Amino acid sequence: MNFKTINYFFLIVFMVSFSCKTKKYSKIKVGENQQEIVGQPNIIVLLCDDLGYGDLASFGHPIIETKNLDKLAATGIRFTNFYSAAPVCSPSRVGLLTGRSPNRAGVYDFIPGLKKSEDNRDLVHLQAYEETIPALLKSVGYATCLVGKWHCSSRFNSDKQPQPNDFGFDHWMATHNNVSPSHQNPTNFVRNGQEVGEIIGFSSQIIIDEAINWLDKKENTKPFFLEVNFHEPHEPIASPEELVAKYLPKAENREQAEYFANVENVDLAVGRLMEYLQKNHNKNTLVIFTSDNGPETFMRYNRAKKSYGSPGDLKGMKLWTNEAGFRVPGIIKWIGKDSYRGTSDNVISSLDFLPTFCELAGAELPKIDLDGESFVSIFESGNFERTKPLLWSFYDALNDQVVAMRDGDWKILCRLKNNGEYLPKIHNLYDGNEALVKDAELTDFVLYNLKNDLGETQEVSEKYPEEFKKMKILLNSEYAKLLADSHIWKRTQKFSKK
Template identity: 75%
Template structure:
């Protein structure tokens, strides 16, 4: 899928959007969730709330067994009874970390299995979580269908890679750090290969596999530990944390093992928001009663055709670029800066009662319009050249943003 999007340009909100089929802003997850540390903006309260309906819970309701391995990153209090944990959202079994594998991908010591700390595990994170997933599948006592979420840490920092793979890439790299990054990517590829080989052997009749990413590539040395972040956006503009295309236009690969489904390349506009409604339709599960931002792309799997009826909108208040709100509608993308009292809204990690009025009273200004079909690099602003299209898209954009803002969760200290 060449027009596939994550639900945010950064990890935690992206994962929340994937799990719920709703913009992460509605769940109140606006930025990555740090470890627990009380802050003035109530960021320490942020977590996926118990009322959110998720893919594993919905599939479990129609007889699926469910498992999460890898990265959770949907709560500020990981493995605590003070906030919901993976099992509270429908995962029967889980082995996960709060955020990154620590102290690195090699021999991590921060995994928790079903609420119990595991301690140091020998090996590399990508291979460790695949081994855990395969063991779960092997030990499954029932004949239920299954939902398995494999959330790799790699190639996020702190990067560590098998030495044989590092040596393989040294001749093609600027330095050892870049070779370690390339090796990190291949180690994920090898881990995915182990899973696919297993599924093709033991679950070859009807298994849908989707591969993607939570956001675009990290910027080298954006922070002190990002010294091995050699990912590239290719021709796309921006990087992780941007609302330009490289922030959230990510790989989207589907393989339906055992089914005679559509095969090939599609430029249909698809989002990780669409996973939940698609999986529910395929599994016969009822959709949540709450409004979804995603929609089923079953027709794409059936015959290669899918036309979105809902535009995709992102409001990422901590974006590195100034135009922090963006929307894709058909071939068009519109972006805008947020301004309050003549100044660009400051970068914000979280919406709470202390900044709610500031954000909700701010205005969208400095619009830019791009035709992504013809201009994937977002090089030519067509807002003046295409006035009729611009006026139409702008009106839709304003309506969609207001709806998203009105539905965004505001964190209050007394919610604790």
């Protein structure tokens, strides 16, 4: 065999090897009008409501027992720098589904029940043209299901706005916002457009029952996407009495014991689902557990009397642009795959779910710019190099700084001023305040190094002037682009379902 032949042989071997690697998550044609995806994983997102960064034992809680989630973290990936898309529920959920800042979709704050308001908040909903995870995965053969909380529209279960099925969910059983009257024996679930009536039991267990029933009945040949949106530990809290009794000796009072029991009840529900998956879908199932935002502040409103969530060592709470508002527990376990395991300090966001799931499933990405990035590399190497900063613009923040951005180890926050006056708290952007917000300038910047100062206790703009200058320039640029693409609600607009 001469030198030229040897070179040609090794070239062929390299090309075959490279082709196999690139087809790991790609489409392969198997017929004229049919496509099959090699290695499509089942994908499950488990999303808590108001669970704090410090509320799990594996994230430092000294009392609450979460043995199932701790096992998930110990055998999968435990993320210490995991972020939600917003520090409050509705925009966080919209960001997760779309892979884009919720401001682009026009969801700036939680969506209340339908009540006409001057700021057009009653119009707010996830709009039909938005491309979502379930719709994209459904396009490549996935069966899809939502159970739990929806909270992405002001008109729930109405033909006047899109509903979960309009965004790609084959099956859904959900509530508009919280369960009523509490987590125990809820009465306000809707299944595929039909009111269910009272269901005996606790919400976390009820939605796991629904998820398992759907999995048992779905077409077995299809991979699946399942979104499980727990109502816990959001108020109004109700927990099994045997769990409450367990925590009474360790808690400050009965209300705190009920909160602790509430979190453990979610853990027990997750444990039931994981046991089912190990028996029935143990070959290739990706499970992600996280929270929509940080913990509620005790007695921030009169029904928050059991809100004893923990931010851990982070500053702030839910509705803050400091870390506790949107840095949340993050756990990923890939059942049946020999992938990376351990604790990771890579910066990951729920905005990253859409591009990551699309890459794994072989689905085409939307033809618009995404704010999230695929973190598929982390499963092989344990590393993910983020190229885009994470930006939050929450005009109703409880702290003064309503805009925040993280880039690498640095985080910068600022306030907004228009004509020398700080902007008031704003729930929604509409034609009546568009100029006020768009003409505002970023001001009162503060800088933190999160690697050295997890609790944002030391402002370091003077200590690192060059870094401060770069971060200000980047924030001004990123915020300007986001603001230009932020949806403005106008009562004259016409909205339709798909």
